[in-house]
Amino acid sequence: MQPGSAVTPKIVAAYRPILFRVSATNTNGGPLPPVVYCDVYINDLYYKSLSATQYASITDVASEWLFDISDICQEALDMDVPLNGGSALITAQKPILKTFCRFRASGYNASNFVQVEGVAPQQSTGTMPPVAGTGLQSETFMVLNAVLQHEDNQDLVTHLSHFRRSANYKPDAYPGTHRPAPYFIGKGQSDYFPVLYLGDKVLSKLCLSYRLKGQANFIETCFNIPQVCNSVVSNVTLTLLPGNLIQVTFESTPPATIFEYAIDGGSWQLAPGTTFFITYNDLLQYLITESGQPVLTDDTGEIIIPEDVDLYDVPHTIEVRPRCSNGVYGTSDSAVITIDSAAVCNPPELFEFVDINYGTNKINFNITLPAPHANFQLAWSFDYGGYLSGEPIQDHVFGANPFAWDIPPGYPPGGGSFRVKIRTKCGDDSFSGWSPELIIPYNPPLAEIIIEVDSIVNTGTGTYRVIIHTTATSMDPITVEGYFVAEHSSGSTVSFNYTVVVPAGMTTGTAELPNAAPGGAVVYGGQINNAFPDPTSDSKNLVY
């Protein structure tokens, strides 16, 4: 379900619910995604998003979600205050918006975190333009800064049609006012009559029909609306910025205040100003859409470039044209830009965790770097008990997947998590942005240690020898640090720390207890670890 009446283009009032009802499924399968996003685009630029975690209805196959974007549209609408006594026909921009929405569902990743499909859009900041995302796109419709009361016809154009004070209206033209007739005005006073015209005829004439005092008939006189636009766009300049952002700047002469641009002769888009940006995703989506193909994304949300769409190493022409308020276009200008694939430093296309080999002490990743690059940098840190060990950066050359990363020596001190991210290295001083950070829990299996005290032998005054057996699993070689507490029969304790090194293949080690008093002794042993298990233990009575 999408907003708008049966007319084309669709147009709705801002002060009534503007509802979407979309069907969504979990990206991992199943009818219920954890969250669904509705990204609102106004005048072709991303504005803001709504999210929903509660569905409206659900079946075994899919769930349905409701979004009302009227509040967002009301926020974006504004008023146009025309000139006092102005004679020009004005195209009002602020009380009406062109709007569409893109929807994104979600699922869960391997770590059970919510993962939203597609590419999330980014809002503009004071210095950066908004960045479009992906998603299932709705139809485009218009939102007018209008109110429909409870008793009004809820179809906006039908409502407005009832306020035509004359029969001389095209079917797709409506008054933008409820003013009565007659409408009182004085000589020397300013006024504008708003008209909503959804057709495609040229606005050619403005005619005045007047009746003089004492006369019965109206006299008509007409003014030909100039079908020219004297504005000239010049000095279109294209600059490729980091992140594959194309900055477009141009100059223009009055009176046009609206500008449009097209890429490679394709569809015209509204230019936000005399300086604007075309992002990598914008350019890619534009070229794919112009080729008549759908915009598809892979599992990571990256746009899949069809084989017949050339982004790199071919010239792209960007043309800018001015449009005057009479709808006529002025003189355009264009410039050409080529995005050199070798110069572009895109971030890695894929960076995902595969597994950990505790035996070889390596963490395996799958990596895909943008062609033709094979060098990358890896930054890592270790999160142990809330302490992060910093972000050392290493240089690597990518060969084949899986990429095995050597766990830095000395890790882990205990349990914790590695944090790893990578970026493409395109030259000595040229890097892409960092990939998203991967958080990899690192919990090596505890070596199972069985301590078996075979005997405690009194070898002489004050010296005891404890023969123990230990069994450690999987790791070769290992260092076992043993913690021994010798208890005397009198109840007093003497504690000692001994390091028992068990080389590979050996299962026994010895420890000596000096100066223990005669009596029984209990020997404890276990691997020192942040998650120290209860040490295994055994005891023998001292033998004199």
Add this chain to the structure above:
Amino acid sequence: MLPFYESPLFLLPAGPKNLVGIFPLIDWNNVEEYFITLKDEDDLPIATSGLHAMGCYGEDTYRVHFLNKAAGCFDAINFNRVPITHESTSSTFQRPLPASFQKTDTGVERHNIKSNETLDALSQSYPEEAMDWLCELADSPVAFLEWAGTQGQADSFIPLVIKDTRIIKRKTENRFVYDFRLQFQMSNSNLTIRR
């Protein structure tokens, strides 16, 4: 597919002040009523305004433009012979007098002086059928006074604040004349000075 124009919302110049630049030969002193028509390249009407009736409005007329609910554009209503009240408020404090004082030394003085103008506007031009539209002015979030530029400045609009009001939309008798009365204050209060 969107129409030829990016925005399908147009403001047609429709007041005599707007049209005199397009139709300079019209003697507006002799015009009784008029309407305007927008035509396409085939000379066929696209849209036509309702009838504009010329009234007797002079220097003491205040024309208030307001945001309509139909399309978020501006409509306007004339108010004749509008009384204007200047109101000021202040606080007082008292200075102590020195032992040897002059005649002009002050004791009590005023400070924190604020002032504004309130316009009491009345229109009796529109019938009962127009009350819904007139109430759009009462409900408008913004209003502008059509202002003839003074001191060498260009004509423009002065912002007003519409005071809350109560309007009788339908009477039980004398239903041919309706008093549409509103009070406005200037959106920008007067600036005052301190000593």
